[in-house]
Amino acid sequence: MATTTAAEIRARRKAEYNAFLAVCPSHKMLERISGKWVMLLLSALGSGPDCTGGPRPMRYSELSRLLAGVSQKMLTQTLRALERDGLVTRTVTPTVPVTVSYEITELGLSLHQMMRGLKVWAEAHTDEVAANQAAYDTATGCPLSG
Amino acid sequence: MATTTAAEIRARRKAEYNAFLAVCPSHKMLERISGKWVMLLLSALGSGPDCTGGPRPMRYSELSRLLAGVSQKMLTQTLRALERDGLVTRTVTPTVPVTVSYEITELGLSLHQMMRGLKVWAEAHTDEVAANQAAYDTATGCPLSG
DNA sequence: CTGTATCCTATATGATACTG
DNA sequence: CAGTATCATATAGGATACAG
Numbered sequence: 001m002a003t004t005t006a007a008e009i010r011a012r013r014k015a016e017y018n019a020f021l022a023v024c025p026s027h028k029m030l031e032r033i034s035g036k037w038v039m040l041l042l043s044a045l046g047s048g049p050d051c052t053g054g055p056r057p058m059r060y061s062e063l064s065r066l067l068a069g070v071s072q073k074m075l076t077q078t079l080r081a082l083e084r085d086g087l088v089t090r091t092v093t094p095t096v097p098v099t100v101s102y103e104i105t106e107l108g109l110s111l112h113q114m115m116r117g118l119k120v121w122a123e124a125h126t127d128e129v130a131a132n133q134a135a136y137d138t139a140t141g142c143p144l145s146g
Numbered sequence: 147m148a149t150t151t152a153a154e155i156r157a158r159r160k161a162e163y164n165a166f167l168a169v170c171p172s173h174k175m176l177e178r179i180s181g182k183w184v185m186l187l188l189s190a191l192g193s194g195p196d197c198t199g200g201p202r203p204m205r206y207s208e209l210s211r212l213l214a215g216v217s218q219k220m221l222t223q224t225l226r227a228l229e230r231d232g233l234v235t236r237t238v239t240p241t242v243p244v245t246v247s248y249e250i251t252e253l254g255l256s257l258h259q260m261m262r263g264l265k266v267w268a269e270a271h272t273d274e275v276a277a278n279q280a281a282y283d284t285a286t287g288c289p290l291s292g
Numbered sequence: 293c294t295g296t297a298t299c300c301t302a303t304a305t306g307a308t309a310c311t312g
Numbered sequence: 313c314a315g316t317a318t319c320a321t322a323t324a325g326g327a328t329a330c331a332g
Contacts, residue, residue, distance in 0.1 A: 018216035025272040067163070115172075119172045121257065128232065
């Protein structure tokens with residue numbers, strides 16, 4: 001019965017690993033930016049509505065229109081998360097009805113700049129990846145390549 | 147009832163936006179690397195088991211041990227996705243039992259290098275983000291700060 | 293205008309058992 | 313060793329209705 005074996009040991013190693021992942025800066029950052037609307041919002045607030053200008057404060061409704069597919073729930077939720085991280089600020093003006101504007105912070109802007117690298121890589125290698133996928137698919141016989 | 151209004155227009159704009167996102171290189175790339183084990187695998191294959199060396203081919207079981215928490219399903223699934231994208235290669239040696247080794251490609255290595263930027267940013271700003279979160283939480287009264 | 297509250301679905305991930 | 317197949321679960325994301 002001295003069965004402190006296999007399953008238990010694996011379970012412990014897994015717990016330790018999850019604990020490590022929970023504090024790993026890179027991993028946390030990846031989770032932070034992985035949300036469907038995170039980069040879109042940072043991009044809108046960091047480069048303006050046309051994605052070619054500079055940072056500019058925007059209102060809730062303006063963001064809602066710009067990110068055409070976003071639900072109110074996700075827009076609010078994502079903005080709150082960004083605000084909590086200090087990547088954007090939220091300013092309420094007590095007009096009637098109330099006016100709220102969101103603005104990217106310096107920290108948020110630095111992240112936005114950082115992500116440009118990813119954008120460059122993505123655009124440079126999209127074709128190559130697509131070709132690899134196509135080759136893999138025909139070789140594996142996935143689609144109607146019969 | 148010429149009711150081509152509100153809801154319908156929004157639905158169309160949303161469909162168009164989703165179509166745009168589906169082909170946007172940056173967004174596709176972000177989805178690609180967002181998997182829980184993607185960066186971990188690229189890192190293992192790109193920097194060796196100790197994360198300090200150079201690229202080295204590794205076997206399925208070796209990766210399984212290194213990424214202590216991963217399930218067989220997710221390990222296989224993630225490796226296949228990476229292989230399909232041309233980020234890693236899979237080599238089968240017909241010994242008995244069979245031997246399979248995975249190796250990062252040049253393309254995968256270039257992505258791995260790219261992600262170093264994210265790592266640097268993450269490690270440089272972890273404390274700042276944590277401080278922002280703490281400030282936000284106490285200001286909002288979320289935790290037991292009453 | 294700027295949200296909140298509720299309910300619902302899809303997808304990612306995981307546990308377990310089995311195989312060449 | 314290196315998986316596949318199946319079942320189960322958690323979470324992200326979304327639709328809808330309502331409110332200050």
